[in-house]
Amino acid sequence: MTIILGIxxxxxxxxxxxxxxxxxxxxxxxxxxxxxxxxxxxAALTASLIVKGISPILALPLSFLAxxxxxxxxxxxxxxxxxxxxxxxxxxxxxxxxxNLRIAGMKANLPFLxxxxxxxxxxxxxxxxxxxxxxxxxxxxxxxxxxxxLLLDWYLSTKSGYLLRAAGDNDVLVTSLAKxxxxxxxxxxxxxxxxxxxxxxxxxxxxxxxxxxxxTGTMVFGLASVILGAQLFKRLGTxxxxxxxxAGAILYKACVALVISLRIVKAxxxxxxxxxxxxxxxxxxxxxxxxxxxxxxx
Amino acid sequence: xxxxxxxxxYYNAGTVNEMCLFEDFNLTIHDGQFxxxxxxxxxxxxxxxxxxxxxxxxxxxxxxxxxxxxxxMPEYKRQRRIGxxxxxxxxxxxxxxxxxxxxxxxxxxxxxxxxxPGTNRARIDFxxxxxxxxxxxxEDKLQVKVGVLSGGQRQAMALLMSTMTPIEFLILDEHTxxxxxxxxxxxxxxxxxxxxxKHLTTIMVTHxxxxxxxxxxxxxxxxxxxxxxxxGDVEKxxxxxxxxxxxxxxxxxxxxx
Numbered sequence: 001m002t003i004i005l006g007i008x009x010x011x012x013x014x015x016x017x018x019x020x021x022x023x024x025x026x027x028x029x030x031x032x033x034x035x036x037x038x039x040x041x042x043a044a045l046t047a048s049l050i051v052k053g054i055s056p057i058l059a060l061p062l063s064f065l066a067x068x069x070x071x072x073x074x075x076x077x078x079x080x081x082x083x084x085x086x087x088x089x090x091x092x093x094x095x096x097x098x099x100n101l102r103i104a105g106m107k108a109n110l111p112f113l114x115x116x117x118x119x120x121x122x123x124x125x126x127x128x129x130x131x132x133x134x135x136x137x138x139x140x141x142x143x144x145x146x147x148x149x150l151l152l153d154w155y156l157s158t159k160s161g162y163l164l165r166a167a168g169d170n171d172v173l174v175t176s177l178a179k180x181x182x183x184x185x186x187x188x189x190x191x192x193x194x195x196x197x198x199x200x201x202x203x204x205x206x207x208x209x210x211x212x213x214x215x216t217g218t219m220v221f222g223l224a225s226v227i228l229g230a231q232l233f234k235r236l237g238t239x240x241x242x243x244x245x246x247a248g249a250i251l252y253k254a255c256v257a258l259v260i261s262l263r264i265v266k267a268x269x270x271x272x273x274x275x276x277x278x279x280x281x282x283x284x285x286x287x288x289x290x291x292x293x294x295x296x297x298x
Numbered sequence: 299x300x301x302x303x304x305x306x307x308y309y310n311a312g313t314v315n316e317m318c319l320f321e322d323f324n325l326t327i328h329d330g331q332f333x334x335x336x337x338x339x340x341x342x343x344x345x346x347x348x349x350x351x352x353x354x355x356x357x358x359x360x361x362x363x364x365x366x367x368x369x370x371m372p373e374y375k376r377q378r379r380i381g382x383x384x385x386x387x388x389x390x391x392x393x394x395x396x397x398x399x400x401x402x403x404x405x406x407x408x409x410x411x412x413x414x415p416g417t418n419r420a421r422i423d424f425x426x427x428x429x430x431x432x433x434x435x436x437e438d439k440l441q442v443k444v445g446v447l448s449g450g451q452r453q454a455m456a457l458l459m460s461t462m463t464p465i466e467f468l469i470l471d472e473h474t475x476x477x478x479x480x481x482x483x484x485x486x487x488x489x490x491x492x493x494x495x496k497h498l499t500t501i502m503v504t505h506x507x508x509x510x511x512x513x514x515x516x517x518x519x520x521x522x523x524x525x526x527x528x529x530g531d532v533e534k535x536x537x538x539x540x541x542x543x544x545x546x547x548x549x550x551x552x553x554x555x
Contacts, residue, residue, distance in 0.1 A: 155413075162395070162403050162416035169392040176390070176460065177407045178378035 005138060007257050011250030012141040013203045014221050016148050018229075018249045019242060020195030021222030023152075026230065026241070028168040028188045033089030033219055034074045035196040037096030038067040040215035042197030044103040047110045047210035056117045060201050067197020068190040070096060075186030097212070104210055111209035118205055137206065144202065148195065149242045155191070164188050196222075217271050224278040225249035231285045252277065300327040300467065300499070305349065305359035307523075319345055320523040323359070327516075331530070332493055332500040334510035336542060337520035338549070343503040346520070347471050350501070352376045363466065378408055381460035381498075383453070385472040390456025393445030397436055397455070400444050401425040404459035428458060432488065450481035454488060461492050468493060470502040474509065482506070486513065507539045517542075521549050 017039055024032040042063035049059040070092060078088040104110045116122070119137045128136060155161045167174050167184040174181040196218065204210045229248020233239050259265065259273050305323040310316050319342050327333055337343050348354040350361060352373035360369045368376055383390055391400050402417040405425070422440070429437040432454045436447075444452060453473060461468060470489065474482035486509050493500050504510050510517055517534050519527035519542065527545055529537055 157416050158413045159406055159411040159416050160413055162399060162406075163411045165395060165399075166392045166403055169394045170389065172384070172389045173392055173403070175374045176377055176382060177403060178374055178376075179411060180372075180374050 003257060003261060005134070007254045008138050008250060009141060009206065010203075011253035012138070012145050012246075013199055013206065014218075014225065014253060015145050015199075015246040015249035016202065017196045017199035017218060018222045018225035018245050019148055019152055020192035020199075021219070022226050022241065022245045023164075023188050023192040023195075025223060025226055026168075027156075027165055028185060028192075030078075030085050030168075030185065030189065031089065032071075032074060032189060032192060033086065034070060034092040034096070034189075034193055035089075035222060036215050036218050037093035037100070038070045038193040038196040038215075039200040039203075039218040040100050040210075040212065041070060041096050041103070042067050042200030043204035043210045043214050044100040044110070044200075044212075045197070046201035046204050047112055048103050048105060050112050050115050050117065050205070051110065056115075056121070056205055059205075060118070060198055063201035064194040064198040067200075068194035070197070071189040071191070071193030072186055074193070075182075075189040078189075079182035079186060101212060104212070108212040109209065113208045115208070117208060118202075120208070141202070145246060148198070149246060152191075152195075153240060153242055160187070217274050220274055220278050221249070221252065224252045224274075224281055227278075227285060228252050228281050231281070231288070252281075299329055299362075299364055300350065301325075301360075301362040302349070303360045303362070305361075306357045307345065307349065307354075308357055311357070318523065320349075320356075320359075323523060325518075325525065327499060327501065329499050330497060331516050332514035333502065333516045333518055334514040335501060335503045335518045335520060336505070336507060336510045338546070341520040342523045343520050344471060347382075347469050347501065347503060350467075351380060351382060351469060379466040380469055381465040381467070382469040382471065383456050383460050383473040385475050387449040387452040387456060387476060390459060391444045391452050394443060396441050396443055397429070397447075398422065398425065398440040400455065400459060401428070401462075404462045407463040428462065429455075432458060450477050450485065453477060453481075453485055457485065457489060457492065461496060461498065466499060468498040468500040470500065470504075472503050472505060475505060482509075489513075507542050511537060511539055511542070519545060 017035065021032075021035060024030045045063050045066050046056070046059040049062060050056050074088045074092045077083050077091060078085055083091070101108065119140060124133070124136050132139070156165065163174060163177070163179060163184050164187065166177075167181050167188065171181045174184055200214065203214065225248040226245050227248070228251055229244035229246070230241060232251070233244035233247060255277050256270070256273055259277070260267065260270065265273060302323060302325040305320045307320040308316060308318050335343050335346065345354065349356050352368075352371060356369070360367055362368065363379060392403070395403070398417060402421070402425070405421060425440070426437040434451055434454060436451065436455065444455065447455070457473070473489070474485050477485060489502075490513055492498070500514070502514065515534060516530040517527065517537060518525050526549070527542070
């Protein structure tokens with residue numbers, strides 16, 4: 001039971017970040033590595049704000065804004081300085097490592113175990129009936145993920161959202177519509193990295209500490225969730241891709257947890273497993289695609 | 299009115315591959331003209347369109363629309379007054395968005411892309427009527443993704459989308475070249491209809507000499523960055539395909555082909 005609860009908790013947190021990766025990877029077709037830096041940025045900022053006594057609820061939108069700002073920087077480097085997409089992300093990701101350390105007060109580890117968080121505060125400790133208590137974290141996370149998903153769905157249905165989708169689909173058309181495609185990309189990167197930082201902030205509140213290595217492999221997790229979600233739930237036509245991405249994140253977390261629980265590997269091998277499962281997903285989804293085309297051709 | 303004054307454009311300037319495309323090139327296109335541009339490969343037809351649209355920078359000279367200098371204006375800003383249809387039918391539409399969403403995008407050109415709903419439901423009937431004019435039955439497929447449509451259907455949509463909002467110039471870049479002869483004819487007739495209905499000043503680059511002769515009221519033949527033939531109105535009426543082929547042959551002999 002605790003394992004399943006843990007899968008849902010972590011899966012939901014990473015689902016927030018995966019929604020961001022969905023924007024860059026799926027919609028904009030931009031391999032954005034800066035999420036590996038913006039995820040811990042959100043975690044560092046949330047931790048240091050909470051340590052300073054700022055409300056844990058307020059810390060989350062602030063983390064989103066910080067991530068969005070970093071995403072803007074990636075976009076500006078790519079658009080204005082004409083640096084390749086991959087390099088722009090790497091530059092920002094690397095620079096953020098130092099910035100994150102500074103935000104955390106030059107410490108690689110910033111615990112705030114005695115402070116209130118969104119999961120552990122006056123209300124959760126006293127106002128809740130005891131049978132809900134073990135589930136409160138997963139309930140709150142589900143609410144946060146739902147809000148994020150609905151907001152993203154809404155945004156993608158607006159005029160601005162249409163333009164974002166057009167920019168990834170056919171950027172020539174964006175120019176034809178007399179709009180600057182560079183600006184559209186920057187907006188997309190801002191939203192995506194906002195989600196990544198928000199996820200980092202939520203994770204640090206769950207753990208009640210910030211660790212500089214919290215972001216390692218974020219990108220892999222995000223990509224795996226998006227690809228797994230999109231591949232598995234593609235056939236269910238009515239399901240929105242955002243929902244599929246969230247399901248993909250939980251499913252991917254479950255895969256990783258399953259391998260770990262087999263006890264063949266040690267906890268230190270976590271990232272190795274994470275990477276290997278992504279590889280497996282890519283190979284399988286490719287072979288499914290190939291078989292599909294062969295059938296179509298025959 | 300569109301004016302190109304003293305245009306100079308070199309490719310690979312300063313290298314051994316330096317190639318002069320335009321040298322002191324001048325061209326004026328008056329309102330209401332439908333100019334067909336023909337010429338062999340590398341004669342500067344598409345470069346001409348790219349210079350007008352701002353897709354490539356020019357070395358010196360100036361481009362004016364109704365007296366306003368737009369030489370320094372970035373490509374996307376120029377597009378507010380220009381509608382462009384490309385040779386590749388995929389360039390004018392978004393394949394992963396539905397027909398309805400594509401129409402809504404095109405309808406919003408020149409306005410703000412803000413946080414209002416992307417598709418204005420009150421406009422759906424208007425989109426249907428517009429699609430009906432194509433005669434392809436697309437008005438009943440509003441929820442279908444454009445990516446599954448054929449090249450001809452996509453090009454028809456691209457033409458419709460690029461002329462949906464008020465524009466001053468229509469730029470057609472070999473827009474029938476990738477289509478089969480029958481579809482090319484249909485698209486060309488549609489183009490003529492739209493140009494006449496909306497009184498659009500049009501520049502059409504084409505390799506189809508029949509289209510160049512049959513449509514439009516001015517013909518321009520490009521060769522090595524110069525207009526070797528420029529006939530309008532009555533003079534253009536008299537031109538036959540054979541005349542153009544004759545000039546083509548003469549040029550080829552000159553070049554030693």
